[in-house]
Amino acid sequence: MKSKTTNAIIDIVDDLFAKMSKSFLGFDPKSKTLDGGGRNLISIFMTGLNTTSPTSEEKDILKTSLRITEAYIDGLKSRTQTRILDKINSEVESYSSRSEQLSLNKIREIMGKEFSLAGNNFKIAINSEANKIRNLSTAMKIEKLSTAKGIKDPYVFWVVTLDEKTADKPEKTLHLIPGTTTPRVWRLSEIKHEFWKKGMEQTSIYGGHPHCRCVLTYMAPGWGFDAKGKVKYRGRGHDEYSFQKKQYKLG
Numbered sequence: 001m002k003s004k005t006t007n008a009i010i011d012i013v014d015d016l017f018a019k020m021s022k023s024f025l026g027f028d029p030k031s032k033t034l035d036g037g038g039r040n041l042i043s044i045f046m047t048g049l050n051t052t053s054p055t056s057e058e059k060d061i062l063k064t065s066l067r068i069t070e071a072y073i074d075g076l077k078s079r080t081q082t083r084i085l086d087k088i089n090s091e092v093e094s095y096s097s098r099s100e101q102l103s104l105n106k107i108r109e110i111m112g113k114e115f116s117l118a119g120n121n122f123k124i125a126i127n128s129e130a131n132k133i134r135n136l137s138t139a140m141k142i143e144k145l146s147t148a149k150g151i152k153d154p155y156v157f158w159v160v161t162l163d164e165k166t167a168d169k170p171e172k173t174l175h176l177i178p179g180t181t182t183p184r185v186w187r188l189s190e191i192k193h194e195f196w197k198k199g200m201e202q203t204s205i206y207g208g209h210p211h212c213r214c215v216l217t218y219m220a221p222g223w224g225f226d227a228k229g230k231v232k233y234r235g236r237g238h239d240e241y242s243f244q245k246k247q248y249k250l251g
């Protein structure tokens with residue numbers, strides 16, 4: 001394959017990924033400028049924190065998360081470029097051995113397939129990153145609000161989407177009380193800031209697994225759950241955390 005063709009393909013993939021990054025990260029990796037509008041990782045983070053002017057500590061957390069996502073996208077981009085070049089190259093070789101020319105349509109078909117594959121992987125990565133950043137910023141907001149109210153270590157729980165994709169572990173065993181649809185209440189300090197692994201007895205701020213959709217939520221004093229696991233006011237002085245420990249014999 002001619003190097004001109006190789007460069008053209010690399011450029012096309014570069015442009016495609018720059019556009020995807022800009023819309024999903026809220027950040028243009030080429031110009032290094034922020035994109036304020038739209039639903040992107042930056043706006044999800046700001047919404048979760050409920051602020052338009054994050055502190056420098058909050059900005060650092062956001063930047064780290066954007067950097068990790070950017071690195072993932074970069075890797076995905078290189079893999080996509082390599083796959084397209086490999087496929088077109090082997091087509092070129094097989095055509096030239098038959099002394100025919102590779103048609104533009106064939107090239108388009110190869111690129112189309114690879115682009116849709118890359119787009120799907122991109123979406124999966126971005127959705128999980130969006131959920132992670134939403135939970136992270138929610139945890140920070142809960143901490144801020146409860147400090148203001150004089151609550152030292154607030155209670156939180158996970159809202160779990162139950163369907164065929166819901167994992168047994170940790171969703172049904174840690175996010176929920178095993179065998180029920182009632183969310184388990186945790187102290188915010190018990191939520192780990194590392195990826196959840198098999199054997200971990202606490203939940204992770206990063207969720208349960210790559211496609212986790214669980215949402216971290218604050219539980220105010222006096223509140224608990226009804227028999228179906230819906231949030232319900234249980235009365236002044238009610239302590240759902242201690243109640244669950246006794247009721248369900250949790251460790």
Ligand SMILES: [Zn+2]
Pocket residue numbers: 171207208209211212213214
């Ligand atoms: Zn989950």
